[in-house]
Amino acid sequence: MNKAPVWFVVVAVLALLWNLIGCLAIAADLAVLASGAVATLPAEQQALYAARPAWTVIGSCVAVLAGAAGCLGLLLRRRWATPLLVASLAGVVVQDAGFLVMNSQAPLPMFALVMQGGVLVIAIALLLLARLASRRAWLG
Template identity: 50%
Template sequence: MNTPPKWFKPVAIAAFIWNLLGCLAYLSDVMLTPEDIAAMSEAEQALYAARPAWAVGGTAIAVWGGALGCLGLILRKSWANLVLMLSLAGVVVQDIALFGMSNAAAMAGPVVYVMQGVVLLVAIGLVLLSRKALKLGWIS
């Protein structure tokens, strides 16, 4: 195994924290109480109730896979690449549901496009980083 550059571990740690924040957001979403849902507007309640299980599952795979994959990068494990590819697939599934299957994105406003764009770019970047790390022997 080759020694990675000095920036590798700090980047992996920052990405791990980023994905942990995604895990917290996911948990806060799936753990909404009936009171929380009742406080939403009618339109938001309808969107929340209409979300397909596969979309919620895609989000779970995206955030938990991202966190696990980044932990793999920190530990310099080759399986991080596969897990980060699964995480990217989860992001794509989430985006298909968000942008293609409902008007949730339109309701949330332009910030959702920026945020999901950043999420997608980070997921792609992590897959590319893990591939490079595998190729150069930084992880094994």
Template identity: 50%
Template sequence: MNASPKWFKGLAVAGLLWNLLGCLAFAADLRLTPEDVARLPEAHQALYAARPTWALAATAIAVIGGALGCTGMLFGKRWAFPLLVLSLLGILVQDYAMFIMVDGLGLAGSVAALLQGMVLLVGVALVALARKGVTRGWLTH
């Protein structure tokens, strides 16, 4: 195994922190009571009501897979790459549910689309980073 450069570890830490924030947001979302949802703006209530259960599962796969994948990169583990690919697939499924099946853009607005776009870009970047780590021999065993 070649020693990974400091910038690689720094980006893995940043990715881990990003995904841990995603885990916190997901946990907070799961803890919303019907009373909490009732206090949201009407558009957000409609978004919650229309969201399929499998979209929640996709979100869980995205954030947990991302956090585990970034942890794997920190420890030089090759399995980080497939976990980050799985995380990216979770993001894509979540986005499909939010923007194709449900009118997330119309219900939540352009800020939600911008945030989800950023989530997608980070997911793609983390997959590319892990792939580079495998190719360069920074991620082995």
């Protein structure tokens, strides 16, 4: 196994933090759903929750949990990071498909669409980083 450059470790740490923030966001979202607090939200947000298919929530959970585990794998320089980041990207794609369905039923704010596009780009970049790390023997 070759020594990984410093920039790789920095990117892996930032990516892990990004995914951990995603885990917190999903936990907060699930808490709102479980507590019935959706009824206290403004009507626009209630409409978004009502339009969201359950499978998008599963996709979101897979995206952030596999993403966080995959980024931890990058930091630990383990090959299992790559399949986890593939699963994370798949979760993001499922989540994006859900956003398309939701947008047809209740238009989403532009910020949400732009943010979700950024999430997709980051998930792709992390998978490419893992593949690069494998090719350069930074993962073992």
